[in-house]
Amino acid sequence: MSENVFEVDHLGLYYLGRFGDKTHAVTDVSFSMKQGEILGIAGESGCGKSTLVSGLMGMCIPPLYPESGDVRVKNGDKMESLMNRDIEDVRANVLAQQVSMIPQGAFNALNPVRKIKDIAADVLKAHARPGEKQDAKQIYDRVYAHFDRIGMDTKRVLNSFPINLTAGERQRCVIAISTILLPKMVIADEPTSALDVSTQKEVIKMIFDLLDKGIFQSMIFITHELPLLYHVADNIAIMYAGEIVEKGTAEQVVKDPRHPYTQALMGAMLSTEASQRGRHPVAIEGAPPSLKNKIVGCRFAPRCSKACPDCKKNTQNLRIVGDRDVRCDYAK
Amino acid sequence: MQSDKPIVFSAKRISKDFGAGKSLKTAVKDVSFDIYDEEFISIVGGSGCGKSVLAKIMLGLYQPTRGQFLYRDKPIKNLKDHWNEVQSVFQDPFGCFNQFFTIRSQLEDALNILKDKPSKEEVRRRVDEGLKAVNVAPADIEGKYPFELSGGQMQRMLLARIFALRPKVLIADEATSMVDACVRANILDYLRKLKDELKMTVVFVTHDIGLANYVSDRIFIMHDGKIVNQGTPAEVLDNTNEPHTLRLLDDIPEVHKTEWIKNSHRSKK
Numbered sequence: 257m258s259e260n261v262f263e264v265d266h267l268g269l270y271y272l273g274r275f276g277d278k279t280h281a282v283t284d285v286s287f288s289m290k291q292g293e294i295l296g297i298a299g300e301s302g303c304g305k306s307t308l309v310s311g312l313m314g315m316c317i318p319p320l321y322p323e324s325g326d327v328r329v330k331n332g333d334k335m336e337s338l339m340n341r342d343i344e345d346v347r348a349n350v351l352a353q354q355v356s357m358i359p360q361g362a363f364n365a366l367n368p369v370r371k372i373k374d375i376a377a378d379v380l381k382a383h384a385r386p387g388e389k390q391d392a393k394q395i396y397d398r399v400y401a402h403f404d405r406i407g408m409d410t411k412r413v414l415n416s417f418p419i420n421l422t423a424g425e426r427q428r429c430v431i432a433i434s435t436i437l438l439p440k441m442v443i444a445d446e447p448t449s450a451l452d453v454s455t456q457k458e459v460i461k462m463i464f465d466l467l468d469k470g471i472f473q474s475m476i477f478i479t480h481e482l483p484l485l486y487h488v489a490d491n492i493a494i495m496y497a498g499e500i501v502e503k504g505t506a507e508q509v510v511k512d513p514r515h516p517y518t519q520a521l522m523g524a525m526l527s528t529e530a531s532q533r534g535r536h537p538v539a540i541e542g543a544p545p546s547l548k549n550k551i552v553g554c555r556f557a558p559r560c561s562k563a564c565p566d567c568k569k570n571t572q573n574l575r576i577v578g579d580r581d582v583r584c585d586y587a588k
Numbered sequence: 589m590q591s592d593k594p595i596v597f598s599a600k601r602i603s604k605d606f607g608a609g610k611s612l613k614t615a616v617k618d619v620s621f622d623i624y625d626e627e628f629i630s631i632v633g634g635s636g637c638g639k640s641v642l643a644k645i646m647l648g649l650y651q652p653t654r655g656q657f658l659y660r661d662k663p664i665k666n667l668k669d670h671w672n673e674v675q676s677v678f679q680d681p682f683g684c685f686n687q688f689f690t691i692r693s694q695l696e697d698a699l700n701i702l703k704d705k706p707s708k709e710e711v712r713r714r715v716d717e718g719l720k721a722v723n724v725a726p727a728d729i730e731g732k733y734p735f736e737l738s739g740g741q742m743q744r745m746l747l748a749r750i751f752a753l754r755p756k757v758l759i760a761d762e763a764t765s766m767v768d769a770c771v772r773a774n775i776l777d778y779l780r781k782l783k784d785e786l787k788m789t790v791v792f793v794t795h796d797i798g799l800a801n802y803v804s805d806r807i808f809i810m811h812d813g814k815i816v817n818q819g820t821p822a823e824v825l826d827n828t829n830e831p832h833t834l835r836l837l838d839d840i841p842e843v844h845k846t847e848w849i850k851n852s853h854r855s856k857k
């Protein structure tokens with residue numbers, strides 16, 4: 257059995273509001289990952305996915321603060337904590353070689369006045385090891401070699417400004433740049449959500465190609481598209497209102513969901529099949545709870561079709577149901 | 589559909605050019621269609637195929653370079669009058685809200701463009717209704733500014749605005765690309781309801797052919813500026829040979845597909 261490369265223990269994160277109020281965007285998130293694993297995290301907008309990503313990277317930048325828990329990354333032969341450390345220290349000593357992030361919407365945020373090769377070179381320069389001298393030629397050679405290895409049209413793409421590339425090309429560049437330091441693991445926040453289905457498939461193909469080539473080994477893939485995760489991820493965690501409510505293999509979670517929220521998500525799926533036409537996907541009424549106040553009882557209770565009076569009183573903890581974790585006392 | 593309803597939009601061989609000479613780009617190429625009152629039309633295609641340009645022509649933001657485009661039998665002249673009846677939800681939710689005002693005040697302000705201005709209480713009530721329609725508790729956005737919401741939440745704010753405005757014609761461009769399945773189903777249900785109750789005409793622009801299958805009376809498939817396939821969902825999707833439609837169907841990751849993509853990574857284990 258391979259050892260863990262990433263561990264998250266009871267992580268809680270909050271945003272501090274202008275009036276001292278707190279939004280508890282992530283609560284009690286725990287999981288671990290083995291080398292080579294693709295973990296998918298899905299949940300509706302505002303459920304805390306991007307916030308979680310900041311926490312996983314140890315990047316709690318005000319107004320975001322850690323509330324509880326720990327995040328550990330394998331560094332050499334030990335697990336190293338990212339919490340309560342200087343962000344620059346984490347960035348330089350752990351993240352550069354171990355974990356890289358593809359931020360949501362990054363491909364629309366590339367510096368418009370710099371060519372792709374310069375943006376990539378900047379990343380290499382910023383992460384030069386202390387004392388390491390690299391001349392410009394060496395740096396640009398590394399940029400070319402990396403883009404070439406992952407099958408990009410180096411001549412054209414590297415000499416382009418972001419605006420002259422399509423959204424799909426820009427996203428492929430972002431992925432190339434994010435992996436240029438050869439991290440062990442990549443955390444991708446909605447890398448394909450803003451792309452059309454054909455471009456999305458191209459980007460997924462590229463990601464699998466990078467995995468095949470061993471450019472990185474493990475990945476956390478965040479999206480709100482559960483069907484996409486079904487095809488991409490080994491394991492899937494479903495988030496609701498800041499918590500993980502179900503976690504299991506892709507097959508278990510998608511084909512045989514046990515938490516009422518996951519079941520509702522699957523029931524709301526749209527499809528191109530003729531048999532589905534005119535069928536009304538069952539939308540869940542109501543909204544997720546406000547994360548400002550302390551929530552008593554199950555967070556899904558106000559919208560759950562299976563809720564009973566106790567659900568509103570008892571806080572739900574993850575427990576094993578049908579071989580996977582489910583946060584519902586009544587799931588079977 | 590040969591409808592007996594009046595025609596809302598009529599396009600006769602319209603094209604739209606941008607630039608000239610070497611940099612000439614024809615975004616819409618010789619496109620013709622009629623859209624009838626109370627129809628739900630989906631325009632589906634990949635990035636850059638011309639969907640948004642077509643949507644902007646319908647909104648009067650662009651004039652076609654060639655061909656004839658009519659709204660209820662007349663060319664679009666006065667934009668203010670046009671927008672009193674035709675409203676839009678566009679891609680990029682952040683671009684549509686001013687970062688310096690609260691969401692609530694901007695939603696309420698939107699109602700001020702209407703010719704018959706509703707009363708203050710009515711404005712509040714309609715904004716609340718709009719928020720509920722997109723599954724957001726009004727208390728949750730009270731006092732909040734756009735930068736305090738996630739991307740999907742902002743997209744819902746745009747839809748809330750539409751629900752409050754109740755236009756005769758709605759042009760929705762990628763209105764649900766950033767929300768999850770439940771919210772999407774909710775929004776579609778609500779659009780359907782609005783359409784039935786207000787007898788609204790909806791033009792829905794999307795990448796997602798599955799969504800179009802569920803919701804539309806007719807689907808237009810676009811590719812490279814042209815409409816390459818059109819008809820009812822059954823006509824367009826079932827047993828089609830049209831290659832661009834097939835590609836769109838192929839590339840959508842659906843759970844019932846056994847191998848959407850070759851996942852060599854997973855099979856290694």
Ligand SMILES: Nc1ncnc2c1ncn2[C@@H]1O[C@H](COP(=O)(O)OP(=O)(O)OP(=O)(O)O)[C@@H](O)[C@H]1O
Pocket residue numbers: 452606607613614615633634635636637638639640641642679
């Ligand atoms: N103002 C403009 N000037 C020049 N070219 C334009 C302009 N607007 C659009 N285009 C070009 O017209 C084509 C169609 O663009 P459009 O934005 O309509 O595509 P789309 O189908 O909406 O794509 P997406 O799904 O990515 O939004 C593209 O090649 C685009 O680059």
Ligand SMILES: Nc1ncnc2c1ncn2[C@@H]1O[C@H](COP(=O)(O)OP(=O)(O)O)[C@@H](O)[C@H]1O
Pocket residue numbers: 271279281299300301302303304305306307308319547735736737738739740741
């Ligand atoms: N800068 C911020 N200040 C206050 N609240 C925020 C901020 N950014 C996000 N939030 C809140 O945190 C929650 C999670 O947001 P986010 O992680 O961006 O969601 P998503 O799952 O769509 O990525 C939401 O309730 C959102 O409104």
Ligand code: SF4
Pocket residue numbers: 515516517554555556557558560561562563564567572583584585586587
């Ligand atoms: S604990 Fe109760 S309300 Fe919560 S998901 Fe389970 S059945 Fe539904």
Ligand SMILES: [Mg+2]
Pocket residue numbers: 305306360446738739
């Ligand atoms: Mg996000």
Ligand SMILES: [Mg+2]
Pocket residue numbers: 639640679761762
């Ligand atoms: Mg568009």
